[in-house]
Amino acid sequence: MQLCLGSVYAWSVFKKPMMDAHGWGETQTQAAFMISSFVFALAAAFGGYLIDKKGPRFVGMAGGLLFGSGIVIAGLANSLANPLLLYLGYGLIGGLGGGLGYITPITTLIRWFPDKKGFATGIAVMGYGFGAFIMGRIAPKIIIDLGVAPTFYFWGIASLLLVTGAALIFTNPPKDWHPSATSSHSSILHTSSITFGQAIRTPQWWILWTILFLNISAGLGFISQLSPIAQDVMVSSIARTLTKSQLNAIAIASGTLLAVCALFNGFGRIFWAWVSDGIGRKKVFVLMFSLAATGYVVLPHIESVLFFGVISCILLACYGGGLSSMPAFTADEFGPAHIGEIYGMLLTASSVAGIFGPFLFARVKETTDSFAIALYTDSGLLVLGLILAATYASRRKNSCR
Numbered sequence: 001m002q003l004c005l006g007s008v009y010a011w012s013v014f015k016k017p018m019m020d021a022h023g024w025g026e027t028q029t030q031a032a033f034m035i036s037s038f039v040f041a042l043a044a045a046f047g048g049y050l051i052d053k054k055g056p057r058f059v060g061m062a063g064g065l066l067f068g069s070g071i072v073i074a075g076l077a078n079s080l081a082n083p084l085l086l087y088l089g090y091g092l093i094g095g096l097g098g099g100l101g102y103i104t105p106i107t108t109l110i111r112w113f114p115d116k117k118g119f120a121t122g123i124a125v126m127g128y129g130f131g132a133f134i135m136g137r138i139a140p141k142i143i144i145d146l147g148v149a150p151t152f153y154f155w156g157i158a159s160l161l162l163v164t165g166a167a168l169i170f171t172n173p174p175k176d177w178h179p180s181a182t183s184s185h186s187s188i189l190h191t192s193s194i195t196f197g198q199a200i201r202t203p204q205w206w207i208l209w210t211i212l213f214l215n216i217s218a219g220l221g222f223i224s225q226l227s228p229i230a231q232d233v234m235v236s237s238i239a240r241t242l243t244k245s246q247l248n249a250i251a252i253a254s255g256t257l258l259a260v261c262a263l264f265n266g267f268g269r270i271f272w273a274w275v276s277d278g279i280g281r282k283k284v285f286v287l288m289f290s291l292a293a294t295g296y297v298v299l300p301h302i303e304s305v306l307f308f309g310v311i312s313c314i315l316l317a318c319y320g321g322g323l324s325s326m327p328a329f330t331a332d333e334f335g336p337a338h339i340g341e342i343y344g345m346l347l348t349a350s351s352v353a354g355i356f357g358p359f360l361f362a363r364v365k366e367t368t369d370s371f372a373i374a375l376y377t378d379s380g381l382l383v384l385g386l387i388l389a390a391t392y393a394s395r396r397k398n399s400c401r
Contacts, residue, residue, distance in 0.1 A: 001060065001166035002124055004159040005067060005101045006131025008036060008094070009262060012227035013139045017148050022081045030362045032074075032083075033224050035091030036098070037354020041347045043099025048107055048344020050100075051172075056108045060167025063101030068160025070094025075152030090152075101163055102128065103347070104170060106327050107340040112173050114336050117328035118281075122273025125324045132262030192396070193335025196342045204333055204395050205342075207388055209349045211285060212326050214385035216353035218292070218378040219319030221361030226261065226312065229371050230305075264313035265320040272321025273328065281329035282392050285322065289386035292318040296379035300372030333394060357381075 011033045019029050043063075051059050073089025105124040113120035135155065142151040199205045276284040295315045302308045330343045364374040 001064075001101060001163050002105060002127035003131050003134065004162045004166075005063075005098050006128035006262075006266075007135040007155060007159070008033075008040075008098060009132030009223055009265065010135035010139055011036075012224055013136055014143070014148060014151070015224075016228055017143050018078065018086075021078070021148060022083075024083060026366055027359070027362050028083060030224060030358055032086045032090045034355045034358050035087050036095035037220060037358065038351050039092055039095030040099040040102070041349070041351030041354060043096045044103040044347040044350070045099075045344040047100040047103040048340035048342075048347075051104060051107050051340045051344075052338070055172060056104045056170035057167055059100050060104040060170050061164050063097045063099070063104065064160060064163030064165075064167055066093055066097025067101055067163060068097070068156050068158075070097055071152055071156030071159060073156075075149045075156060078147075078149040078152060097163075099347075101167070103340070103344055104167065107343065108170055108172060110327060110331050110336050110339050112177075114178065114331075116277060117331050117336075118273040118277040118325060119270070121327045122270040122324040125273075125320070126266040126270040128266075128269070128323075130262060130266040132265065133260070136262055193337030195338050196345060199334045199338075199342050200345070202395055204392075205346070207392060208326065208330060208333070209346055211385050211388050211392075212322070212346060213349035213353045213356075214381045214388075215289075215319065215322035215326075216350050217357030217360070218296070218381045218385075219316075219322070219357070220354060221357040221374065221378055222296070222315060223319070224358040225361055225365070225371070225374070230308065230312075260309065261312050261316045265316040268317025268320040269324035271317070273324040276325045276328060281325055281332060282389060282394075284325050285329075285389035285392075286386060288318040288321050288325075289382045289389055293379045293382035293386060296375045296382065300375050333396060 015029055015033075018024060019026070047059050047063070070089045070091075070093030073093060074086055075089075077083070077085035077089055106121050109120040109124055110117050139151055139155075142154065272284055272288060292315055295311050295318075299308070299311050299315075302311060326346070327339070327343050330346055331339050334342050360377060361374045364377055365371055368374075
């Protein structure tokens with residue numbers, strides 16, 4: 001389920017072909033991804049509340065129907081060269097379905113595995129990170145052979161079938177269910193849970209919201225431009241005029257790089273979430289933000305395609321780790337009983353970041369004509385996140401190390 005939904009991370013593979021085919025501008029094309037990211041988070045917030053009322057199966061199936069339909073409409077938008085239809089399909093409808101689908105496995109797994117929250121949710125969102133690996137491998141070739149619109153059609157129909165099918169197996173555990181080996185631990189967690197209304201009145205909720213916002217802003221800004229940046233590095237490393245076929249080969253190569261980075265996005269999600277179960281969520285965020293902030297400063301000075309790929313993989317691993325560790329961080333702080341609503345609303349940070357991050361990156365690039373300044377800006381966002389993570393003080397003395 002998450003594998004299909006996570007294919008949205010391959011957006012940058014579609015972006016340049018659409019701009020070339022239709023003459024759309026940088027920010028004009030990027031708007032579809034920004035709308036999708038914004039709506040995604042709002043839908044996830046509402047979906048967390050809806051799962052508590054209707055159950056995960058209902059929400060997951062609704063997400064699959066909307067997501068698949070939205071991607072098909074994006075194909076129609078390219079057939080008609082209509083950017084407004086792209087905003088409606090890929091942005092609004094696809095984003096709505098993606099958010100409903102994304103929140104479903106996360107909230108369900110936290111309830112089934114209260115003793116291994118980080119690892120369990122890490123496995124789920126690892127699938128989300130791997131989605132771009134699949135799309136990054138196959139989309140560039142299909143786009144070159146058949147065009148952008150047929151690629152969207154294929155992607156949409158496959159997602160429609162697979163996401164709704166996967167949603168059929170989801171169910172919440174029984175009300176008093178807990179892993180037998182950790183019954184005492186589970187009971188303590190449930191009795192110490194607080195409601196969303198109580199959580200939002202604590203400074204910790206807002207600090208976690210800001211940490212997530214900064215992580216996603218930097219990550220989405222970079223992801224949305226990863227393929228064009230990689231192509232620039234590849235072209236500059238050759239340093240000569242290229243034929244159309246050579247440019248097509250570079251486009252495919254950048255898609256391959258995107259796919260490899262997506263693997264690290266996925267592996268980073270399970271790795272950092274697993275580490276957070278051992279050393280604590282706070283320490284993990286300090287490590288990830290330190291590593292990523294340094295990486296964004298180093299990246300503009302790299303001329304080697306191989307080294308560029310290595311740093312990009314590290315950056316995507318840290319970005320994915322932030323997303324996978326935050327659900328467990330939230331459950332540690334506020335308990336699992338109302339995690340659907342509490343974490344769902346925390347994902348409004350992703351909604352704001354989905355607009356802010358890609359827009360800031362695209363705007364800085366457009367204004368300065370430099371990817372380097374945009375990457376430095378991402379680094380600055382992560383330094384702020386590092387400060388917040390390092391100074392974070394939990395309201396529950398034993399829940400955050």
